[in-house]
Amino acid sequence: MVAREPLLVASGVSKRFGGVAALDHVTLEVRPGEVHCIVGENGSGKSTLIKVISGVETPDTGTITMDGTSLSRLSPRQAISLGIEVIFQDFSLFPNLTAAENIAMATYVAGGRRIVRPGSLRRLAAEVVRRIGVRLDLDSRVEDLSVADRQLTAICRALARDARVIFMDEPTTALTWREVQALFRVVESLKETGTALVFVSHKLDEVLRVSDRITVLRNGVVTVTGDVADFDRGSIIQAMTGRALTETSPASSIREREAPLLEVRQLGLRGSFHDVSFTVRPGEVVGVTGLLGSGRTEIAEALFGITPAHHGTVHVDGRPVRIRSVRDAIAAGIGYVPGDRLTQGVFLDQAISRNIIAGSLDRLLGRLNLIRRKQARETVEEAASELNIRMSSADDPVRSLSGGNQQRVVLGKWLARNPHILILNSPTVGVDVGSKHEILEMLRAKGREGLGVIVISDDVPELVAVCHRVLVVRRGRITDELVGDRLTEEVILRELAA
Amino acid sequence: MTALVPALRRLPIYRLRGSNNEGVLILSIIVLSVIVGIVAPSFWRLSTLLNISSSSLENLVFAMGVLMVIISGGIDVSFMAIGIFAGYGVIVLTNHTGFGASSAWTSFAIAAGLGLGLGTLNAAAIAGLRLPTLIVTLGTQGIIRGAMLAYVGSKVIPDYPPGLDKLSTNYLVTATQGASSTRLSVLVIPAILICAVMSVLLRYTTLGRGIYAIGGDAESARRAGFPVFGIQVFIYLFAGLLAGVAGMMHVTQVRLANPYELVGGELDVIAAVVLGGASIFGGKGSVSGTVLGVVLISLIKNSLILLGVPGTWQRATVGLLLLIGVSAQALTASARRRNLDAMPETPA
Numbered sequence: 001m002v003a004r005e006p007l008l009v010a011s012g013v014s015k016r017f018g019g020v021a022a023l024d025h026v027t028l029e030v031r032p033g034e035v036h037c038i039v040g041e042n043g044s045g046k047s048t049l050i051k052v053i054s055g056v057e058t059p060d061t062g063t064i065t066m067d068g069t070s071l072s073r074l075s076p077r078q079a080i081s082l083g084i085e086v087i088f089q090d091f092s093l094f095p096n097l098t099a100a101e102n103i104a105m106a107t108y109v110a111g112g113r114r115i116v117r118p119g120s121l122r123r124l125a126a127e128v129v130r131r132i133g134v135r136l137d138l139d140s141r142v143e144d145l146s147v148a149d150r151q152l153t154a155i156c157r158a159l160a161r162d163a164r165v166i167f168m169d170e171p172t173t174a175l176t177w178r179e180v181q182a183l184f185r186v187v188e189s190l191k192e193t194g195t196a197l198v199f200v201s202h203k204l205d206e207v208l209r210v211s212d213r214i215t216v217l218r219n220g221v222v223t224v225t226g227d228v229a230d231f232d233r234g235s236i237i238q239a240m241t242g243r244a245l246t247e248t249s250p251a252s253s254i255r256e257r258e259a260p261l262l263e264v265r266q267l268g269l270r271g272s273f274h275d276v277s278f279t280v281r282p283g284e285v286v287g288v289t290g291l292l293g294s295g296r297t298e299i300a301e302a303l304f305g306i307t308p309a310h311h312g313t314v315h316v317d318g319r320p321v322r323i324r325s326v327r328d329a330i331a332a333g334i335g336y337v338p339g340d341r342l343t344q345g346v347f348l349d350q351a352i353s354r355n356i357i358a359g360s361l362d363r364l365l366g367r368l369n370l371i372r373r374k375q376a377r378e379t380v381e382e383a384a385s386e387l388n389i390r391m392s393s394a395d396d397p398v399r400s401l402s403g404g405n406q407q408r409v410v411l412g413k414w415l416a417r418n419p420h421i422l423i424l425n426s427p428t429v430g431v432d433v434g435s436k437h438e439i440l441e442m443l444r445a446k447g448r449e450g451l452g453v454i455v456i457s458d459d460v461p462e463l464v465a466v467c468h469r470v471l472v473v474r475r476g477r478i479t480d481e482l483v484g485d486r487l488t489e490e491v492i493l494r495e496l497a498a
Numbered sequence: 499m500t501a502l503v504p505a506l507r508r509l510p511i512y513r514l515r516g517s518n519n520e521g522v523l524i525l526s527i528i529v530l531s532v533i534v535g536i537v538a539p540s541f542w543r544l545s546t547l548l549n550i551s552s553s554s555l556e557n558l559v560f561a562m563g564v565l566m567v568i569i570s571g572g573i574d575v576s577f578m579a580i581g582i583f584a585g586y587g588v589i590v591l592t593n594h595t596g597f598g599a600s601s602a603w604t605s606f607a608i609a610a611g612l613g614l615g616l617g618t619l620n621a622a623a624i625a626g627l628r629l630p631t632l633i634v635t636l637g638t639q640g641i642i643r644g645a646m647l648a649y650v651g652s653k654v655i656p657d658y659p660p661g662l663d664k665l666s667t668n669y670l671v672t673a674t675q676g677a678s679s680t681r682l683s684v685l686v687i688p689a690i691l692i693c694a695v696m697s698v699l700l701r702y703t704t705l706g707r708g709i710y711a712i713g714g715d716a717e718s719a720r721r722a723g724f725p726v727f728g729i730q731v732f733i734y735l736f737a738g739l740l741a742g743v744a745g746m747m748h749v750t751q752v753r754l755a756n757p758y759e760l761v762g763g764e765l766d767v768i769a770a771v772v773l774g775g776a777s778i779f780g781g782k783g784s785v786s787g788t789v790l791g792v793v794l795i796s797l798i799k800n801s802l803i804l805l806g807v808p809g810t811w812q813r814a815t816v817g818l819l820l821l822i823g824v825s826a827q828a829l830t831a832s833a834r835r836r837n838l839d840a841m842p843e844t845p846a
Contacts, residue, residue: 077723092721094714096781097707105711106722108704116702157722 013062040217055079083164095143100125148179267312273476290473304336333420353394383412404435523790545680559744563737571780572631581745599659609746617738625730697785713780769820
């Protein structure tokens with residue numbers, strides 16, 4: 001690529017919150033037509049940097065220069081009028097309006113227009129969609145669109161407002177592998193038009209694949225910035241964490257001779273999955289992978305009694321159990337960490353300590369069915385130290401924690417119950433590399449203690465790193481079981497793409 | 499079961515359903531009319547149509563305000579209190595001062611102004627302080643009604659100023675059946691005009707789409723640059739204005755200004771708006787659906803009388819309809835979610 005004048009420069013940006021420096025003289029250069037990735041652990045300042053550049057936060061020092069215009073502070077509206085757009089993880093779309101309206105309305109508002117002509121509005125939206133060469137049903141309400149199409153809608157809306165630099169926060173988190181490939185094709189066509197993209201991502205493989213340049217943040221300081229060719233996984237991780245981490249480590253040995261901890265036979269749920277049979281031995285980590293909608297989540301939810309299966313049998317520790325509700329599953333010793341941590345796994349505004357004991361209250365009851373406070377406190381302390389939850393006080397709300405630490409609280413809630421079998425749905429989505437490493441390490445440790453673990457994920461390196469076996473689910477059936485030599489990233493990717 | 503839903507969708511009836519249940523409502527109205535017509539042949543008279551139209555028209559105007567509030571994701575239970583305050587207040591004011599006594603236009607303008615003024619209470623608390631709409635409007639309902647009974651008056655007034663008196667007997671159509679006759683007030687014209695204005699406002703203006711946007715996601719609306727505060731102020735001021743006009747229509751039609759009326763009748767209007775397809779979760783709703791909803795409620799109440807069902811059951815029936823409407827919305831929402839989850843991978 002020809003080196004051109006930078007389009008956007010943030011130079012010497014500092015921002016303190018209380019006594020903590022969130023950003024310390026950070027400089028970021030974005031060139032036209034490039035994909036620039038910002039990587040860093042949670043709390044490294046990535047979000048603050050985006051907020052400063054998009055005008056949401058005012059920096060203490062430093063300037064933002066866009067296309068030659070230098071500003072020491074700017075408002076969100078100014079940022080948008082300069083062509084700086086941020087696509088947040090929630091997309092900020094209107095679920096009740098059509099894709100066309102979502103794309104074009106903001107332009108109408110910004111232009112101060114009072115009358116809406118549906119025809120011209122749709123033409124404006126269609127023109128943008130054509131420009132990046134994607135297919136999008138403009139007349140569907142956004143609530144009827146898939147996550148990938150919602151993301152496209154958000155991208156098109158940014159383009160409709162003549163965005164020159166688009167920031168995307170964790171753009172691939174909620175997408176399946178194939179949708180990610182489609183997104184990358186859109187990214188390529190955007191690059192050709194000179195639009196710059198800035199990704200914030202945790203997924204190093206994607207970062208290496210899609211970006212032209214990388215900036216690494218650690219504790220509010222840019223540790224390194226440069227062309228992607230100068231990086232590999234190891235050097236990025238080192239720059240992010242300040243230590244060298246091996247992402248893969250050998251899985252623990254399974255006690256082969258022992259009887260299965262969990263035995264699932266011919267499990268079926270009409271309209272979702274059929275004839276699902278597998279076993280989990282003590283200490284074994286079994287992966288379940290498949291595309292969104294393949295039935296992978298439904299199998300987990302059936303085992304946990306959220307949507308009980310219609311057919312089939314489940315044995316735990318050799319005893320048959322009937323799982324018709326979540327209570328049944330818990331009583332059988334099954335724990336479930338749901339995929340959507342924020343809405344399903346945790347009480348965000350409640351104290352960390354309360355969240356940890358929320359799943360095991362029955363074990364903490366003393367006389368008169370009151371909670372034994374001392375034992376509750378011990379449970380919380382045990383979980384916090386075992387899971388290495390970084391918090392200032394167990395009485396703080398979970399909301400105050402970073403994504404990785406929130407996930408640990410959810411894990412802590414289940415581990416406090418000492419389950420036999422723990423099912424985790426996408427356990428490391430939205431979690432930074434350092435935390436991810438620790439969570440996976442903890443799963444392995446739990447496996448060594450004899451816990452059976454089922455990991456549902458489409459994060460391929462993660463599956464390879466942590467699982468003994470991986471089951472591939474396609475259209476509601478287990479179509480393959482990968483073990484030993486076949487348990488590699490290439491094979492899983494091929495299976496997913498098939 | 500899963501194969502049944504797409505098959506059903508291809509049926510013409512399903513398509514007839516319309517984006518806001520308009521098809522279902524029209525079908526319900528026809529079916530109900532046929533059944534009631536068979537049981538009580540007196541249903542097939544012009545007077546029934548006029549009765550339903552007369553009893554619909556003030557609720558229609560109330561419903562336009564409520565529709566706007568519900569689309570924006572709120573709920574209003576103060577509109578009847580505003581309506582009767584404005585309608586009754588104008589009679590008291592005009593009888594006392596003689597101001598504008600000869601012109602019904604002036605009376606309606608004052609009622610609209612009173613409604614607008616009372617709407618500022620809601621606007622201040624909801625847009626300004628960002629308080630929950632149900633609690634705010636429940637509070638203002640109490641304040642407005644209490645203040646009216648304490649300061650404006652609590653007696654039934656039979657004497658109308660000449661302007662309103664003349665308007666109250668200005669009929670568009672009269673149907674005479676033996677000794678009794680049923681009439682339709684000219685007020686039906688402004689009621690229809692108000693519906694037309696609301697329809698254009700909601701569909702073809704940035705302001706109207708902004709109301710839908712706020713109902714869809716207020717935070718996103720803010721980020722997209724919609725002036726959320728200004729739009730909310732507009733919603734509650736305009737809803738207040740419409741309630742004032744509707745209250746004046748009511749007082750004009752009954753020809754007896756009774757301060758104890760209207761409040762308590764919120765259920766009919768809210769049920770009509772919800773049955774008309776407006777989502778109680780915000781972001782959805784249409785004028786055409788609301789009009790049909792108002793007509794359906796009015797038809798049902800009228801039919802119950804014709805069929806000799808005791809009046810006490812009317813309220814229960816409307817309450818039941820409201821719950822049916824809300825349940826239908828919740829069910830379609832969860833069916834939609836399930837369909838989306840089962841959706842195959844989007845082709846690249």
